[in-house]
Amino acid sequence: MDYETPQFYRVMQYAARADRDVVEMVSGSPDWDPPEAVRDGLSAYAEADADEFQYAPSRGLRGLRAAIAARHGVDEARVVVTNGAGEANHLAMTGGLERFDGGEILLPDPVYPYYAGRANFLGAETTFVPVESDGRLDPAAVRAAASSETAVVVANSPNNPTGAVYGEDAMAAFVAVAEENDALLVSDEVYSQFDYSGRFSSALAVESPNVVATNAFSKSMAVTGFRVGYAVFPPTDGPTGDLVERATTRHMLTNVSGSRPAQYAVQQAMERTDTAYYEAARERLQQRIGRFCEALDEAGATYTRPDGGFYVLARFPDFPGSFENAERLVDEAGVAGMPGAAFGEARADDLRFSLTTPRVETAAERLVEYFG
Amino acid sequence: MDYETPQFYRVMQYAARADRDVVEMVSGSPDWDPPEAVRDGLSAYAEADADEFQYAPSRGLRGLRAAIAARHGVDEARVVVTNGAGEANHLAMTGGLERFDGGEILLPDPVYPYYAGRANFLGAETTFVPVESDGRLDPAAVRAAASSETAVVVANSPNNPTGAVYGEDAMAAFVAVAEENDALLVSDEVYSQFDYSGRFSSALAVESPNVVATNAFSKSMAVTGFRVGYAVFPPTDGPTGDLVERATTRHMLTNVSGSRPAQYAVQQAMERTDTAYYEAARERLQQRIGRFCEALDEAGATYTRPDGGFYVLARFPDFPGSFENAERLVDEAGVAGMPGAAFGEARADDLRFSLTTPRVETAAERLVEYFG
Numbered sequence: 001m002d003y004e005t006p007q008f009y010r011v012m013q014y015a016a017r018a019d020r021d022v023v024e025m026v027s028g029s030p031d032w033d034p035p036e037a038v039r040d041g042l043s044a045y046a047e048a049d050a051d052e053f054q055y056a057p058s059r060g061l062r063g064l065r066a067a068i069a070a071r072h073g074v075d076e077a078r079v080v081v082t083n084g085a086g087e088a089n090h091l092a093m094t095g096g097l098e099r100f101d102g103g104e105i106l107l108p109d110p111v112y113p114y115y116a117g118r119a120n121f122l123g124a125e126t127t128f129v130p131v132e133s134d135g136r137l138d139p140a141a142v143r144a145a146a147s148s149e150t151a152v153v154v155a156n157s158p159n160n161p162t163g164a165v166y167g168e169d170a171m172a173a174f175v176a177v178a179e180e181n182d183a184l185l186v187s188d189e190v191y192s193q194f195d196y197s198g199r200f201s202s203a204l205a206v207e208s209p210n211v212v213a214t215n216a217f218s219k220s221m222a223v224t225g226f227r228v229g230y231a232v233f234p235p236t237d238g239p240t241g242d243l244v245e246r247a248t249t250r251h252m253l254t255n256v257s258g259s260r261p262a263q264y265a266v267q268q269a270m271e272r273t274d275t276a277y278y279e280a281a282r283e284r285l286q287q288r289i290g291r292f293c294e295a296l297d298e299a300g301a302t303y304t305r306p307d308g309g310f311y312v313l314a315r316f317p318d319f320p321g322s323f324e325n326a327e328r329l330v331d332e333a334g335v336a337g338m339p340g341a342a343f344g345e346a347r348a349d350d351l352r353f354s355l356t357t358p359r360v361e362t363a364a365e366r367l368v369e370y371f372g
Numbered sequence: 373m374d375y376e377t378p379q380f381y382r383v384m385q386y387a388a389r390a391d392r393d394v395v396e397m398v399s400g401s402p403d404w405d406p407p408e409a410v411r412d413g414l415s416a417y418a419e420a421d422a423d424e425f426q427y428a429p430s431r432g433l434r435g436l437r438a439a440i441a442a443r444h445g446v447d448e449a450r451v452v453v454t455n456g457a458g459e460a461n462h463l464a465m466t467g468g469l470e471r472f473d474g475g476e477i478l479l480p481d482p483v484y485p486y487y488a489g490r491a492n493f494l495g496a497e498t499t500f501v502p503v504e505s506d507g508r509l510d511p512a513a514v515r516a517a518a519s520s521e522t523a524v525v526v527a528n529s530p531n532n533p534t535g536a537v538y539g540e541d542a543m544a545a546f547v548a549v550a551e552e553n554d555a556l557l558v559s560d561e562v563y564s565q566f567d568y569s570g571r572f573s574s575a576l577a578v579e580s581p582n583v584v585a586t587n588a589f590s591k592s593m594a595v596t597g598f599r600v601g602y603a604v605f606p607p608t609d610g611p612t613g614d615l616v617e618r619a620t621t622r623h624m625l626t627n628v629s630g631s632r633p634a635q636y637a638v639q640q641a642m643e644r645t646d647t648a649y650y651e652a653a654r655e656r657l658q659q660r661i662g663r664f665c666e667a668l669d670e671a672g673a674t675y676t677r678p679d680g681g682f683y684v685l686a687r688f689p690d691f692p693g694s695f696e697n698a699e700r701l702v703d704e705a706g707v708a709g710m711p712g713a714a715f716g717e718a719r720a721d722d723l724r725f726s727l728t729t730p731r732v733e734t735a736a737e738r739l740v741e742y743f744g
Contacts, residue, residue: 027426027427029423029426029427030422030426031422031423032422033422034422034425038425039418039419040418042414042415042417042418042633043414043415043418045414046411046412046414046415046418047411050402050403050404050405050406050594051401051403052597053406053410053594053595053596053597053598054399054401054402054594054595054596054597055399055401055596055597056597083455083626083627083628083630083631084627084628086625086626086627086628087626087627087628090625090626090627114625114628117621117624117625118625121621121622121625222422222425222426223425223426224425224426224427225424225425225426225427225428225629225631225632225633226425226631226632226633227627227628227629227630227631227632228631249489249493250493252489253458253462253486253489253490253493254455254458254459254462254626255455255456255458255459255462255599255627256455256456256458256459256486256599257597257599258455258599258631259455259597259598259599259600259630259631259633259634260597260598260599260634261414261597261598261631261633261634261637262631262632262633262634265633
């Protein structure tokens with residue numbers, strides 16, 4: 001599997017070129033508005049003094065870093081503001097490979113393709129741990145797969161693509177596996193605002209020198225194009241206190257710093273957006289999940305209702321989730337989903353539908369008609 | 373020399389904490405306003421539809437890439453929009469190390485510290501070629517230093533810190549050295565809008581599979597904080613046509629894409645800023661250069677008047693450019709310059725003064741009084 005070239009574009013382009021109306025359920029970009037404070041922040045920045053158009057501190061605008069540190073109850077020195085969750089994961093994974101023995105990265109299967117692509121690009125060995133039938137990674141399976149060769153374990157909760165959410169016990173077990181194998185747990189929590197189960201627990205709840213948590217405002221504020229994310233590294237006075245320094249250096253020598261207008265707007269929005277915005281986004285998605293799962297039932301699909309995130313993985317009878325069938329679904333049903341094969345082997349027969357479209361109702365009707 | 377931790381901050385912080393008024397001539401951030409169209413572009417973007425807040429194409433907004441390609445008369449497929457010139461140089465240097473034989477990077481001395489820091493970080497061998505007394509790199513010296521071990525040659529024109537500008541012949545000679553040694557010339561042209569000699573020539577003037585040119589809007593539009601730059605890779609149908617693909621993959625797996633508000637504003641400003649803006653910036657700097665060099669003459673300093681860029685390198689009698697003396701100059705003269713030692717050995721006795729301050733007159737008077 002060539003994870004280095006994400007396959008999202010292939011299906012999106014096929015759908016865009018189709019000779020009929022298609023509900024696009026491939027991309028993970030929110031279709032709703034960012035908080036008003038994001039727009040206001042950008043407008044205010046546009047009028048700022050000339051010196052505010054110059055380099056932000058490499059680790060991020062001070063107020064933004066302070067707000068992130070306060071949100072997680074950690075020392076500011078542990079926080080690096082990054083170019084989205086993408087760079088946060090990049091810094092965490094490269095840091096883990098450099099700092100811990102072994103050259104192997106443990107990944108869930110199905111896997112968010114960027115993790116696997118990055119692992120391949122970095123020349124790491126990859127070992128995939130298949131999820132259970134309900135879409136969750138069993139900590140015991142991760143423990144069985146881990147060894148002294150393991151340098152990095154990646155967990156993602158709420159999960160893309162399965163919708164699984166890991167509670168406190170599961171997260172503690174993942175941390176323990178990392179500690180027992182002298183490895184780094186990279187906990188990608190970019191969907192943390194989209195937990196419908198009330199069970200989500202950050203890996204930072206466990207005090208450990210073997211954990212880096214990554215996150216971003218891309219999904220929570222519907223600004224995937226801004227590229228404002230962050231990583232929280234282990235305490236600087238602990239045995240892996242050098243991880244944050246190394247990541248800071250890598251970040252500086254790769255990007256110098258992040259984009260300041262975007263950081264400024266996000267900082268404003270952190271201060272001035274009340275919880276109603278996030279609740280409305282969750283409610284919108286829960287309604288869509290409800291409607292879409294109803295249709296899946298009618299269409300005879302096998303699936304697990306997501307506990308978090310934007311996505312539903314579903315398997316239709318006699319319709320494996322190949323690229324060929326994803327294209328057929330575009331042409332014949334007018335719905336574009338992502339082939340399960342793009343996420344690995346464990347769910348190669350599924351299709352992933354992103355609920356980031358106002359046309360979930362239309363898609364639901366079309367799938368019922370096509371499969372029902 | 374520990375280039376991995378740029379020393380800019382050390383002197384800037386010392387100056388900021390000083391017990392007296394100090395003219396800060398350390399940082400390379402323009403002190404003048406960005407084009408109005410940058411501010412207008414950001415304001416317009418703040419009102420855009422929600423879908424414009426989502427991911428830009430990984431290689432950059434289409435209109436921006438097209439405008440960059442048109443500016444340089446190259447195929448759009450050769451252009452990757454990056455997180456500033458920093459990421460452009462990162463992609464070019466890593467690509468050169470991977471694609472060409474040998475593990476050595478040739479750098480000028482004095483050197484912009486980020487090049488050397490990145491080379492060290494990437495585990496490359498570095499060989500420094502000292503510039504001539506007038507601050508220029510002699511192509512013959514570069515040729516003599518190059519060998520089959522050389523994978524990358526870095527040239528920077530107009531130069532930071534020497535102010536040298538390379539004309540067509542010198543650039544062609546650097547390209548020839550790269551070709552003869554099966555290496556990549558990385559031509560950093562980020563100060564290209566600040567040529568006072570009329571002699572500047574882009575490395576892209578030479579059609580070669582061994583050249584990557586990097587640039588950014590950071591200095592030309594006075595938006596170092598935006599992080600919008602680009603790299604132009606060799607033609608895709610040539611023997612090194614894979615360089616742009618590899619860089620695209622690295623960019624995607626590191627950053628996913630660049631920040632869209634900043635790209636949008638820069639694109640607007642490319643279309644709507646007339647040459648008067650750039651001329652005014654050049655004129656402003658030339659006046660500052662004139663005044664500052666007058667003071668250097670009175671102070672008995674040895675220097676070469678810069679042909680381009682923002683900086684003047686100068687050596688004062690019996691006052692070598694150590695960190696200690698830079699701090700002494702802060703305390704005793706109220707002027708903060710960058711120690712030559714931060715840029716390598718060839719000009720360790722010089723100090724670098726950045727002319728990105730409206731207080732050049734004050735600095736000039738203070739230096740004359742202190743050294744005169």
